Amino acid sequence: xxxxxxxxxxxxxxxxxxxxxxxxxxxxxxxxxxxxxxxxxxxxxxxxxxxxxxxxxxxxxxxxxxxxxxxxxxxxxxxxxxxxxxxxxxxxxxxxxxxxxxxxxxxxxxxxxxxxxxxxxxxxxxxxxxxxxxxxxxxxxxxxxxxxxxxxxxxxxxxxxxxxxxxxxxxxxxxxxxxxxxxxxxxxxxxxxxxxxxxxxxxxxxxxxxxxxxxxxxxxxxxxxxxxxxxxxxxxxxxxxxxxxxxxxxxxxxxxxxxxxxxxxxxxxxxxxxxxxxxxxxxxxxxxxxxxxxxxxxxxxxxxxxxxxxxxxxxxxxxxxxxxxxxxxxxxxxxxxxxxxxxxxxxxxxxxxxxxxxxxxxxxxxxxxxxxx
Amino acid sequence: xxxxxxxxxxxxxxxxxxxxxxxxxxxxxxxxxxxxxxxxxxxxxxxxxxxxxxxxxxxxxxxxxxxxxxxxxxxxxxxxxxxxxxxxxxxxxxxxxxxxxxxxxxxxxxxxxxxxxxxxxxxxxxxxxxxxxxxxxxxxxxxxxxxxxxxxxxxxxxxxxxxxxxxxxxxxxxxxxxxxxxxxxxxxxxxxxxxxxxxxxxxxxxxxxxxxxxxxxxxxxxxxxxxxxxxxxxxxxxxxxxxxxxxxxxxxxxxxxxxxxxxxxxxxxxxxxxxxxxxxxxxxxxxxxxxxxxxxxxxxxxxxxxxxxxxxxxxxxxxxxxxxxxxxxxxxxxxxxxxxxxxxxxxxxxxxxxxxxxxxxxxxxxxxxxxxxxxxxxxxxxxxxxxxxxxxxxxxxxxxxxxxxxxxxxxxxxxxxxxxxxxxxxxxxxxxxxxxxxxxxxxxxxxxxxxxxxxxxxxxxxxxxx
Numbered sequence: 113x114x115x116x117x118x119x120x121x122x123x124x125x126x127x128x129x130x131x132x133x134x135x136x137x138x139x140x141x142x143x144x145x146x147x148x149x150x151x152x153x154x155x156x157x158x159x160x161x162x163x164x165x166x167x168x169x170x171x172x173x174x175x176x177x178x179x180x181x182x183x184x185x186x187x188x189x190x191x192x193x194x195x196x197x198x199x200x201x202x203x204x205x206x207x208x209x210x211x212x213x214x215x216x217x218x219x220x221x222x223x224x225x226x227x228x229x230x231x232x233x234x235x236x237x238x239x240x241x242x243x244x245x246x247x248x249x250x251x252x253x254x255x256x257x258x259x260x261x262x263x264x265x266x267x268x269x270x271x272x273x274x275x276x277x278x279x280x281x282x283x284x285x286x287x288x289x290x291x292x293x294x295x296x297x298x299x300x301x302x303x304x305x306x307x308x309x310x311x312x313x314x315x316x317x318x319x320x321x322x323x324x325x326x327x328x329x330x331x332x333x334x335x336x337x338x339x340x341x342x343x344x345x346x347x348x349x350x351x352x353x354x355x356x357x358x359x360x361x362x363x364x365x366x367x368x369x370x371x372x373x374x375x376x377x378x379x380x381x382x383x384x385x386x387x388x389x390x391x392x393x394x395x396x397x398x399x400x401x402x403x404x405x406x407x408x409x410x411x412x413x414x415x416x417x418x419x420x421x422x423x424x425x426x427x428x429x430x431x432x433x434x435x436x437x438x439x440x441x442x443x444x445x446x447x448x449x450x451x452x453x454x455x456x457x458x459x460x461x462x463x464x465x466x467x468x469x470x471x472x473x474x475x476x477x478x479x480x481x482x483x484x485x
Numbered sequence: 486x487x488x489x490x491x492x493x494x495x496x497x498x499x500x501x502x503x504x505x506x507x508x509x510x511x512x513x514x515x516x517x518x519x520x521x522x523x524x525x526x527x528x529x530x531x532x533x534x535x536x537x538x539x540x541x542x543x544x545x546x547x548x549x550x551x552x553x554x555x556x557x558x559x560x561x562x563x564x565x566x567x568x569x570x571x572x573x574x575x576x577x578x579x580x581x582x583x584x585x586x587x588x589x590x591x592x593x594x595x596x597x598x599x600x601x602x603x604x605x606x607x608x609x610x611x612x613x614x615x616x617x618x619x620x621x622x623x624x625x626x627x628x629x630x631x632x633x634x635x636x637x638x639x640x641x642x643x644x645x646x647x648x649x650x651x652x653x654x655x656x657x658x659x660x661x662x663x664x665x666x667x668x669x670x671x672x673x674x675x676x677x678x679x680x681x682x683x684x685x686x687x688x689x690x691x692x693x694x695x696x697x698x699x700x701x702x703x704x705x706x707x708x709x710x711x712x713x714x715x716x717x718x719x720x721x722x723x724x725x726x727x728x729x730x731x732x733x734x735x736x737x738x739x740x741x742x743x744x745x746x747x748x749x750x751x752x753x754x755x756x757x758x759x760x761x762x763x764x765x766x767x768x769x770x771x772x773x774x775x776x777x778x779x780x781x782x783x784x785x786x787x788x789x790x791x792x793x794x795x796x797x798x799x800x801x802x803x804x805x806x807x808x809x810x811x812x813x814x815x816x817x818x819x820x821x822x823x824x825x826x827x828x829x830x831x832x833x834x835x836x837x838x839x840x841x842x843x844x845x846x847x848x849x850x851x852x853x854x855x856x857x858x859x860x861x862x863x864x865x866x867x868x869x870x871x872x873x874x875x876x877x878x879x880x881x882x883x884x885x886x887x888x889x890x891x892x893x894x895x896x897x898x899x900x901x902x903x904x905x906x907x908x909x910x911x912x913x914x915x916x917x918x919x920x921x922x923x924x925x926x927x928x929x930x931x932x933x934x935x936x937x938x939x940x941x942x943x944x945x946x947x948x949x950x951x
Contacts, residue, residue, distance in 0.1 A: 120655035125704060126926040127577070127654060159580060161566035165530065178930060180655040182577075209586040216593035223597045227604035235608055243616045251615060352611050359607035363596050368554040368894075 115188035117141070119148065122178030132183065134191045139171075141181060149179070153196040160202065163189075175203045224364060228357045236356070240349035245293055245312075248348055252312025255347075259308075265300040265316055274299070274470025277463035278317075281328065284405040284458055285336050292343050297335065299470045307334050309341035311348040319471045325415060328459035328467065332405070333398055333412025333446070340397025346390045391436045399449040408455035413446035521812070522575035522922040526568075526914040534571050535903060541567065542902050546895040550887070558588040564902065565647075572914060574653060575922055583650035591646070599635075606631045637671030638664045641697065648701055656930055662700030670696050683728055687720040687796065694800045703806050704928035711810075712803040723795045727788035734781035742777070790820040801917055808924035813917040823908035830904050834896070842892040849885025853878035 114131040119141050121128065130148060133140040139156060141149040155174035162170035167186030173179055183189055192199060243251075259265055282297050293313040302318035309315050315338045317331070325331045341347060362375035402409050420439035436442075459467065527534035545560025562585045569581035610631070614623050629636075641664040648660040674689040691712065701708035743749075755769040794815040801813035856878040873879050 122655045123930050124926065125654045125656045125928040161570040161581065162578070165533075178652070178655045178657070206584070206586065209584070209590070213586045213589050213593070216590050216597070220593035220596035220600075223600040227600045231601075231604055232608065239608055239612050243612065247616050348615070352608070352615065355611045355614070356604065356607040359610070360600060360603045363599055363603055365554045366557065366592055368549055368557045 114142070115183060115185055115191070117184070117188070118182040119143075120178075120180040121148075122180070130181075132181065132188065134188065134195050136195055139181075139192070139196075149173070151181075153198070156196065156199065157201060157203075158199050163200070169199075171199065220364070224360060227360050232353055232356050232360070236353035237345065237349045239352045240345045243348060243352075248293065249312035251348065251351070252310040252314040255310045256314060263303070265302045265318070267301050269299040269301065269319060269471035271466070271470045271472065273466035274468075277328075277459055277467035278470065280463060281332055281335060281458055281467070282339075284407070285332060285339060285401045287405065289343075289401070289404075292345060295339060295342055297338075299467075301471060307338050309338040309347050311351060313342050315339065315342060322468050322470070324418075325411075325468075326418075327411045327414075328457060328464040329402075329408050329411030330415040331467070332407055332458040333402060333409055333415070336398030336401040337394045337412075339401065340394035341390065343397065344390070344393055346394065350387070350390070388437055395437070395442060395445060399446065402458075403449075405458060406456055407458040409446045409449050413443045416440075416443040416446070521918040521920050524572065524574050524914045524917045524919065526573075526911045527571040528911075528915075531911070534567070535907060537567050538564065538903055538907060539899070542898050543895065546898045547891075550891045550894065555589070558585040558592070561585075561588060568910065569651065572910070574919060577654055580652040581650060582652060583646065587646075587650075633675075634668060634672070637668040640671075641667040644697060645700075653703070654925075656704040656928055658704075659702035659931055660700050661702065662696075667693075667696055682732070684724075686728070687717065687724045687792075690796055691717060691720065691799070691803075694803070698800075698804055702931065703925070705931045706806050706925075706928045709805045710803050711805050712799065716799050716803065720792075720795060720799050723792045727785040727792050730785035730788055731781045734784050735778070738777055738780055787821065790824060791817040794818075794820040797913060798916065801913075806925065807927060808921040810920045811917060812920060813913070815913060815916040819912040819916060820909065822912070823905045826908055827900055827905045830900060838892065838896055842889045845892075846885040846889045849881050849888070853881040853885075856881065 114133050117130050117132040119128040119130040120126075128143060128148070131142040133142065138150055138152045140147055141151070151171075151173040156171055157175060159170040159172050159180065162168070167189055168182070168184050169189045169192065170180055170182045171192070172181075183192065256265075278297060278299065282295065286295065291313075295313045295315060297315045297317065299317045299319055299322065302316075302320065304318055305320045305324050306318045307316065307321055308318075315335070317335065317338075321334065322331060325334075358375050365375055398412070399409055402412075416439045420443065437445075457464075541560060541563045545556060545563060548556040549560060562581070562583060565581045565583065569579040572579050606628075610623065610627055613627065617623075641662075645660040645662075645664070648658045651658040670693060674692055678685055678689045695710040698708050698710040742751075751773065752770055755773070758769065794817055797819070798813040798815040801811045804811045853873050857873050857875055859873070873882055
């Protein structure tokens, strides 16, 4: 039997009303003057995207062809599907397109990795160096406000004797050093064991860290490390790097809605790996300053040793491991750099006690929490 | 299976006797001599098409979120295939023949080319931001300027790709011409537009459409851009309402602020504030002015939508291929109703959705707290993944965050495609007919076009659309 159809010959846009005969191995298209076309089922397929409507289908003799045939009777559609069940098969994967896609994706990832991991990290310190000091201080204040708002730090501890001890320690560590930017150190109440350096010469020692430390030398090592960050302008270079990187990473997510959010997530994960080198530089700086202050680095090594025993080497990614050299590496480096017996404690016992209790003029702090730096 | 087919076959044979064939045009194919042909989008099966589109958005959106957005090329292709197919001219749907891999390759090529450019631009932007304008998000202004030479280029390439990957009645559309030249036109016209304080916006739009349309092809026939008599005058008249609203409201706001001394006082206030906190007063002032500028922008927006509907209609009515000519009459509602629906659905759904997603995020956060044995005291409004020690806890928090933002992204995709675009496209099609369609019967297939990279630049530069 014959069905009604509309045929487009792929050469002109003129529609042809035709009759269609659905055979067992092929389909015949008949016009007024007889057979127009004869399409074998081996390559005959439904045009992708058509056929959503019940009782309608559009087919092509092959995916390379411009010829089209529309069948608009449900009987015809059923007859065709039963004679040729493979009519709905999708176009086969285009192997050369897949290869090209993989090649270009690799090139795109390579280009982006070069910019994000090599070019921007190399240029960020240069950019950081030409940012005026008063702007950097302003920036530090903004970051401080932000981390206070999210609860990473709270009140500054103000006990007078503790303060004096902290100033002594800072002075000894920076003695004879031509600092890039004036340094302002404070102990703050916080939920974590940590110490951080912000842009603008701002250093915060988190109070729980003082409780975890066994000696003033341990704290001095960590303070020296943070002063190193400030002096080498790591914090502001880090900000330049992450802000510029996020803009580039955003390219990858294209016009997908929320590309900015995706780029932000990606940047957070990538950020950690940049910082290892900075941590090593800061450690080296700390060792140098401790030596200049005639203090022992053994304390700092002990501290990392204890942290390793307590916490292991740290999390897998996005955690301590990704952003810092391992505890054991740092411990080993500090032991190797130890200046030995002629060292003096950086603070007297009284000063160390005062520093340790710098926050005690108000309520006491609980211990515990994460260890960083 | 075979039995069922046979039964159905025999049933249908009863309905259509073997000798029943008459040249048959279905209900959707009007007789050729009614004078004009309709363009319709899913008119008799809106529900079905909406469901199809929704399925693509939800599946595509989720897979995109799970594949670092790589799946977006597949989603976009599926969306286009459906939209093209369901847009019917004289009863025959358009066919989208582009493939996801082409989109992917185009996008990756664009990344390779743009990565260096973006790296330098972003470093510069960051320097300006940190060194000069910390209180003011400079990227709002500077970023569009940085990418502006590329935007017009990308728009042209995106149109060309879509034309080359569209068929109707088996005949390929096409486009020739140079994207760089188009970008040149765009650049000059943008300068004119800025110098005229926006007055010549309709002139710019029509001039650029002319360049674009004259490069468009259907088979071996070229599109001609022939605006109806007085079209530009007509369009300029419609532009007056939003333009004058913008200008006058800006004037009033400026006058009130100035004459009452309000602005001077506010600026003086900023100066003291800046003095005290040792910051930059200019940034505070700029932020304030930007905030104020929202007033005229918001007030003129509804009138802008009215103009936009006329602009779309005029552009469509200016297109001719051989003797076949578009005619489009679009009212304010065409552009206004989709936006209103978008805002309405957003207002209706955003709060319940945020609560639902918030609950999930809170559960993830609580789980992380439990894993690390921390208590709620470390939580102060913001969810901070770095407050957690163990990998498991971090994963829990990140999953919660990802779920939350993912949910919002899906919601935006859904709003944009189903609520806004579907309506807009339906209304535009309803208001548009084609005269002398039969003249297209003479169109012949063009010889094969060269292989082309897809619209990658448009993707990378976030010039989306369908």
